Amino acid sequence: xxxxxxxxxxxxxxxxxxxxxxxxxxxAPKQKYDAIIVGGGGHGLAxxxxxxxxxxxxxxxxxxxxxxxxxxxxxxTTIIRSNYLWNExxxxxxxxxxxxxxxxxxxxINLMFSQRGVINLAxxxxxxxxxxxxxxxxxxxxxxxxxxxxxxxxxFCPIIDISRTARxxxxxxxxxxxxxxxxxxTVAWGFARAADNLGVDIIQNCEVTGILREGGRVTGxxxxxxxxxxxxxxxxxxxxxxxxxxMADIRLPLQSHPLQALVSExxxxxxxxxxxxxxxxxxxxxxxxxxLVIGAGIDTFNSYSQRGSFHVIEHQMAAxxxxxxxxxxxxxxxxxxxxxxxxxxxxxxVSKTPVKGLFLNCGWGTGGFKATPGSGWVFAHTIATGEPxxxxxxxxxxxxSSGALIDEHGAAAVAH
Amino acid sequence: xxxxxxPWCGMREEMEFSYGGQAHVAYPKxxxxxxxxxxxxxxxxxxxxxxxxxxxWVHSQGCRRWFNVERHTVTHEITAVYKPGEPPPAAKP
Numbered sequence: 001x002x003x004x005x006x007x008x009x010x011x012x013x014x015x016x017x018x019x020x021x022x023x024x025x026x027x028a029p030k031q032k033y034d035a036i037i038v039g040g041g042g043h044g045l046a047x048x049x050x051x052x053x054x055x056x057x058x059x060x061x062x063x064x065x066x067x068x069x070x071x072x073x074x075x076x077t078t079i080i081r082s083n084y085l086w087n088e089x090x091x092x093x094x095x096x097x098x099x100x101x102x103x104x105x106x107x108x109i110n111l112m113f114s115q116r117g118v119i120n121l122a123x124x125x126x127x128x129x130x131x132x133x134x135x136x137x138x139x140x141x142x143x144x145x146x147x148x149x150x151x152x153x154x155x156f157c158p159i160i161d162i163s164r165t166a167r168x169x170x171x172x173x174x175x176x177x178x179x180x181x182x183x184x185x186t187v188a189w190g191f192a193r194a195a196d197n198l199g200v201d202i203i204q205n206c207e208v209t210g211i212l213r214e215g216g217r218v219t220g221x222x223x224x225x226x227x228x229x230x231x232x233x234x235x236x237x238x239x240x241x242x243x244x245x246x247m248a249d250i251r252l253p254l255q256s257h258p259l260q261a262l263v264s265e266x267x268x269x270x271x272x273x274x275x276x277x278x279x280x281x282x283x284x285x286x287x288x289x290x291x292l293v294i295g296a297g298i299d300t301f302n303s304y305s306q307r308g309s310f311h312v313i314e315h316q317m318a319a320x321x322x323x324x325x326x327x328x329x330x331x332x333x334x335x336x337x338x339x340x341x342x343x344x345x346x347x348x349x350v351s352k353t354p355v356k357g358l359f360l361n362c363g364w365g366t367g368g369f370k371a372t373p374g375s376g377w378v379f380a381h382t383i384a385t386g387e388p389x390x391x392x393x394x395x396x397x398x399x400x401s402s403g404a405l406i407d408e409h410g411a412a413a414v415a416h
Numbered sequence: 417x418x419x420x421x422x423p424w425c426g427m428r429e430e431m432e433f434s435y436g437g438q439a440h441v442a443y444p445k446x447x448x449x450x451x452x453x454x455x456x457x458x459x460x461x462x463x464x465x466x467x468x469x470x471x472x473w474v475h476s477q478g479c480r481r482w483f484n485v486e487r488h489t490v491t492h493e494i495t496a497v498y499k500p501g502e503p504p505p506a507a508k509p
Binding site: 240253254256300301402403 | 417418430431434435437452453456457460461462463464465466469471487489490491492
């Protein structure tokens with residue numbers, strides 16, 4: 001791997017930047033691997049990276065049906081936080097946040113990770129009670145959290161409208177100062193580059209079309225680039241997980257929905273943090289390029305179209321202007337959609353399956369980006385050892401029959 | 417936005433409707449007799465096909481009645497609308 005350093009930067013700038021090497025090899029599939037990861041998004045690439053780094057399993061293929069960074073990893077609003085209510089979620093997302101805090105150095109790449117603070121607004125008494133409860137729960141779990149009065153909200157984010165006459169007045173907010181954003185494309189590229197450096201094959205344009213089984217355990221996959229054998233297969237296919245799991249006759253509690261986001265034209269720095277509001281339903285940050293990055297809601301119906309309905313966007317803009325009247329004349333530049341796999345309890349499934357050697361990492365729904373490194377960490381452990389890591393033991397598939405659901409609808413922030 | 421042909425009111429915009437998920441998920445005949453696994457199948461496990469899907473909608477801003485729709489989950493094309501109690505299109509002779 002060509003490491004990024006000041007000396008390297010100077011050397012390459014003197015030679016006209018003509019000698020930078022590709023981030024990863026364009027690998028062709030081999031016949032057999034120790035482990036196959038289905039899905040080359042952030043979570044899949046992180047899984048491959050930690051399989052190699054933490055567990056010494058380097059004979060690994062990541063199969064991606066499109067291109068690296070073309071799926072949900074490149075389609076989200078890049079928000080990172082760990083202020084989830086329950087102990088299980090708090091531990092998992094906080095582990096992930098701690099990994100983010102050292103990830104630039106670990107992957108030797110600038111992820112533009114910015115801990116600018118995440119605010120979750122409360123607009124009614126129920127919101128206030130729920131928010132304060134969540135702040136206290138977070139603090140008991142060692143996760144930073146604060147409750148802000150409306151005046152403190154205004155101080156932290158001056159452009160927000162806190163007038164008492166607003167239709168949905170701001171009654172306060174939770175603040176996680178360690179929360180923030182990162183550049184999503186670079187996260188995918190950084191994990192791909194680091195995994196490739198440890199020997200992982202990243203195979204693009206390779207769609208899995210079947211899962212081979214023998215006597216209740218997996219033996220390999222059929223793909224558009226031929227049959228590939230492996231005794232361990234991890235499926236990390238986000239919105240398409242149900243489709244892949246159906247190839248092994250596994251039925252899941254997931255439903256796939258389009259989730260949209262949009263960006264404005266670039267403007268001067270004006271928005272210093274991340275603001276989220278469940279009740280008015282908007283979440284907003286400003287990228288370093290100057291665009292306002294705005295997340296919309298999901299379409300209610302099931303869809304695989306990577307395209308959402310316009311009325312969802314319209315609703316989104318109404319919410320944005322309600323909270324930030326200053327943006328009423330900002331023009332929007334682009335909108336897009338990604339397919340998210342929504343779970344009934346708004347918590348992920350990182351689990352073994354009834355098929356031996358087949359593992360699932362899915363159900364991250366509308367908020368998987370923040371969990372990218374932590375998800376890869378625990379899923380790599382699950383695949384390598386065959387048993388869940390303590391952090392993902394509670395996120396097993398059997399929780400739907402045991403009843404031990406982890407209800408995070410309050411903290412998941414997007415209405416499911 | 418979808419245009420949905422309510423069997424009672426005719427063609428209306430999607431915003432008048434609410435979504436009810438997969439159709440034809442039958443309540444267990446004797447809920448006390450089913451195992452935890454079967455209960456989970458009824459309560460949480462759902463088909464999630466990339467293709468034709470039978471789903472329920474309710475005309476919540478109109479006649480407030482439920483009905484079923486056959487829709488493609490990639491093209492969003494609605495290929496059939498039918499009332500509760502009627503068989504799905506594929507099951508018709």
